[in-house]
Amino acid sequence: MATFKISDRLQELSAKGEKFVSFEFFPPRTDDGVTSLMSRIQRYNDQQPLFMDMTWGAGGSTSDLTLDLCTRMVKECGANANMHLTCTNMPSEKIDIALKGARDAGIRNIVALRGDPPAGEEAWEAVEGGYSCALDLVKHIRKEHGDFFSIAVSGYPEGHPNAITKVQDEAELTESERERVIEMEDGLYVCRDGDFQKEMEYLKAKVDAGADLIITQMVFDAPVYGAFLKACKAYGINIPVVPGIMCIQNAGGFKRMTAFCKSRTPAALRAAVEAAGDDKEAIRKVAVEHGAQLCRDLQAAGAPGLHFYTLNLEKVTLAILDALNLNKVPVE
Ligand SMILES: Cc1cc2nc3c(=O)[nH]c(=O)nc-3n(C[C@H](O)[C@H](O)[C@H](O)COP(=O)(O)OP(=O)(O)OC[C@H]3O[C@@H](n4cnc5c(N)ncnc54)[C@H](O)[C@@H]3O)c2cc1C
Structure with missing residues (x-):
């Protein structure tokens, strides 16, 4: 078993100036899906990531499976699991059961999140006897479990989608808003400076409550990540901020996810994805070339590691790992 607290290793890596990679998965819906994911996780683990994440099903849909898969990652693959845990549909007793389960399985890392609303629901609501945001969850974990877990929290370089609104008059955008502005099919969107300030103050509160690491929403544009790093410093946030990199698989998924997350995407990338269309080889070429260049730019901007x-x-x-020479075993 090779579990350890990410926070302990981050200090070592930063002292040596070494960068890391990490990989994220979600619980499959079928038994066959689980079997094939476990073999993939084994192969991913051969690349010696610092940690591997398993998401928590929105609305608690696959939550038992999350703990089960993290346990298998540790026991069968010798991997360092980073288990996501959300507040959606989770009264505090269920949170405690999940944390105890993680502890019993030797899992030392938790990503503390509010969570998305359950499928089909628009607005997020706290369940009775549950927590209302990631900040409450971080406080609870630290209160009940002290320093046992390394805790990661989310960060949003463009602002959280709920705090992003449509731009009525482009001429009114400030310089900092221009760094975050998002071009979507029906116009421009941005997290206004006042809202961004609240976002950063809230992120600082999560850090002060005990977070050790920030993992960002998927980033497609290195400058928006660079601006976010500067904003973190300005707000006194001094823990590592790891960019999340979504590997593009097809044009439809790229469009859906970037619209849902309100991600800033370079015009050249949108054009390349559009031009590739349904051609699988063409889209893979765009995904790998753009992904590798993005990773280089993120590292140049100061990324301590790359979270895929x-x-x-x-x-x-x-x-992408291969193109960056970050693979530890040959990629076929
Ligand atoms: C790295 C990462 C991993 C994720 N993993 C999962 C997963 O496993 N399962 C899943 O369902 N979803 C996951 N998500 C999606 C996430 O659940 C959604 O983005 C959700 O809408 C917000 O969760 P959060 O933890 O970021 O919320 P929070 O950090 O609690 O807050 C989100 C936003 O709400 C506002 N807010 C909330 N509380 C307060 C407060 N007290 N004061 C001021 N503002 C407040 C702020 O604008 C804040 O940015 C993940 C997102 C990221 C970036």
Whole structure:
């Protein structure tokens, strides 16, 4: 078993100036899906990531499976699991059961999140006897479990989607808003400076409550990450901020996810994805070339590591690692 607190290793890595990679997965819906994911996780683990994440099903849909898969990651693959835990539909007793389960399985890392609303629901609401945001969850984990867990929290370089609004008059955008502005099919969107300030103050509160690491929403544009790093410093946030990189798999998924997350995307990338269309080879080429360049730019901007949203797939992520010479075993 190779579990350890990410926070302990981060200090060592930063002292040596070494960068890391990490990979994220979600619980599959079928038994066959679980079997094939476990073999993938084993192969991903051969690349010696610092940690591997398993998301928590929105609305608690696959939550038992999350703990089960993290336990298997540790026991069967010798991996360092980073278990996501959300407040959605989770009264505090269920949170405590999940944390105890993680502890019993030797899992030392938790990503503390509010969570998305359950499928089909628009607004997020706290369940009776539950927590209302990630900040409350971080406080609870520290209160009940002291320093046992390393805790990661989310960060949003463009602002959280709920705090992003449509731009009525482009001429009114401030310089900092221009760094975050998002071009979508129906116009421009931005997290206004006043709202961004609240976002940063809230992020600082999560850090002060005991978070050790920030993992960002998927980033497609290195400058928006660079601006976020500067904003973190300005707000006294001095823990590592790891960019999340979504590996593009197809044009439809790229459009859906970037619209849902309100991610800033370079015009050249949107054009390349559009031009590739349904051609699988063409889209893979765009995904790998853009992904590798983005990673280089993120590292140049100061990223302490690279966190890949694998979407439970393998080829694009591993090809990006290969292109960056970050693979530890040959990529086929
Ligand atoms: C790295 C990462 C991993 C994720 N993993 C999962 C997962 O496993 N399962 C899943 O369902 N979803 C996941 N998500 C999505 C996430 O659950 C949603 O983005 C959700 O809408 C917000 O969760 P959060 O933890 O970021 O919320 P929080 O950090 O609690 O807050 C989100 C936003 O709400 C506002 N807010 C909330 N509380 C307060 C407060 N007290 N004061 C001021 N403002 C407040 C702020 O604008 C804040 O940015 C993940 C997101 C990221 C970036």
